Amino acid sequence: MKHPELLAPAGSLRAMDSNYYSILGGGARLRLLEVFFELQIPELLGHHGPMPAQQICVLLGLNLHRGWKFLHLLALSGLLEESNGVYSGDETLFGLSADAKYFFGPTGTEGFFYRDLVGFWKKVANLSLIDVLRGAPLPEGINWPYATRESVEHFEYYWMRLTAAGSIDTLLMSQAVAKADKLLDIGGGDGTVGCALCSAYPHMQVTVFNLPVSAELAHTHIAERQMTDRVHVHEGDFFKDEFPTGFDHVLFNRTLADWQPTVCKMLFDKVKRSMAPGGKLVINEAMLEGNTDFTLAWEFRYIFYDSYGRALFKPLSVYKQLLEDAGFRITKVTPMRDEAFYSVIEAEVAI
Numbered sequence: 511m512k513h514p515e516l517l518a519p520a521g522s523l524r525a526m527d528s529n530y531y532s533i534l535g536g537g538a539r540l541r542l543l544e545v546f547f548e549l550q551i552p553e554l555l556g557h558h559g560p561m562p563a564q565q566i567c568v569l570l571g572l573n574l575h576r577g578w579k580f581l582h583l584l585a586l587s588g589l590l591e592e593s594n595g596v597y598s599g600d601e602t603l604f605g606l607s608a609d610a611k612y613f614f615g616p617t618g619t620e621g622f623f624y625r626d627l628v629g630f631w632k633k634v635a636n637l638s639l640i641d642v643l644r645g646a647p648l649p650e651g652i653n654w655p656y657a658t659r660e661s662v663e664h665f666e667y668y669w670m671r672l673t674a675a676g677s678i679d680t681l682l683m684s685q686a687v688a689k690a691d692k693l694l695d696i697g698g699g700d701g702t703v704g705c706a707l708c709s710a711y712p713h714m715q716v717t718v719f720n721l722p723v724s725a726e727l728a729h730t731h732i733a734e735r736q737m738t739d740r741v742h743v744h745e746g747d748f749f750k751d752e753f754p755t756g757f758d759h760v761l762f763n764r765t766l767a768d769w770q771p772t773v774c775k776m777l778f779d780k781v782k783r784s785m786a787p788g789g790k791l792v793i794n795e796a797m798l799e800g801n802t803d804f805t806l807a808w809e810f811r812y813i814f815y816d817s818y819g820r821a822l823f824k825p826l827s828v829y830k831q832l833l834e835d836a837g838f839r840i841t842k843v844t845p846m847r848d849e850a851f852y853s854v855i856e857a858e859v860a861i
């Protein structure tokens with residue numbers, strides 16, 4: 511920040527007004543982002559590099575005056591980099607920002623997950639929120655866990671596997687499972703996390719507990735990684751089935767943030783019944799603290815999914831209470847790092 515003296519002091523009236531404008535600014539940012547994709551601006555500027563506003567507007571068929579303002583706001587949102595713009599002239603250059611290159615690659619053609627997030631957003635964004643809040647029927651296919659094989663595949667592969675790296679790094683850095691011999695990974699996706707843990711820790715055996723279609727995907731993925739001797743699959747539904755026994759570590763990796771507190775408590779009770787004496791429960795989740803925008807974005811969408819529960823991204827205090835109620839004691843918390851959203855809780859059965 512070049513001029514920190516221009517920032518509003520925390521708690522001042524100006525800071526409160528700024529908070530209000532950050533809500534309005536969020537609406538503007540999202541509209542801009544949608545059109546940024548619709549006009550294929552990442553691809554255009556990724557291909558050509560920075561271009562004068564006039565040229566961009568001609569190529570995209572935009573009115574120059576309005577288009578200039580639009581490009582300038584994309585720059586303010588952090589998606590474009592603006593230069594030569596002191597006089598806001600037609601020759602002002604706009605190119606992809608460093609953030610945009612991170613999201614969509616240097617050529618502007620990548621970033622499937624970031625694009626898909628907006629695609630999912632748009633599925634619900636045009637419905638009338640007030641009608642939905644008053645009980646209007648929801649469109650087909652909006653439910654969780656996903657019902658069709660195709661949607662499970664899309665979810666486990668494109669969402670979970672492609673976004674697993676940050677959570678795996680967090681878990682490894684925390685050392686929370688470093689001493690595990692037999693680890694049960696509940697809701698363990700297609701085995702991506704289990705395979706990564708076994709690669710990092712040569713002594714470890716992992717069992718992935720998952721629903722039938724995901725379990726089948728896990729079998730295939732683990733075989734492809736040639737890890738069937740180390741990573742096993744146990745098909746089950748944690749609403750109906752007890753967990754298999756004999757594990758010294760039980761892991762929830764990005765699984766509890768899908769469920770409201772009552773469900774998490776039920777799962778902790780099951781872990782307590784199944785875990786080997788002296789075992790450790792490890793939770794690697796996005797928590798509410800530090801993730802307010804992340805939570806707002808996801809849980810807004812969840813309003814439109816009746817099968818999602820309430821307040822899914824929980825603060826640490828809620829996890830603490832649920833664990834206590836289930837007879838666990840927290841032994842360590844590793845806060846999230848700069849690279850990812852996740853924090854790690856380690857707990858053991860309270861004596």
Ligand SMILES: C[S@@+](CC[C@H](N)C(=O)[O-])C[C@H]1O[C@@H](n2cnc3c(N)ncnc32)[C@H](O)[C@@H]1O
Pocket residue numbers: 655666670671674677696697698699700702703719720721724746747748749762763764765768
């Ligand atoms: C958000 S994903 C996390 C996947 C993986 N742990 C990871 O971090 O990549 C949640 C996982 O929980 C599984 N799951 C959802 N409901 C389940 C249930 N009732 N029983 C067992 N697993 C379930 C899903 O199939 C999915 O693999």
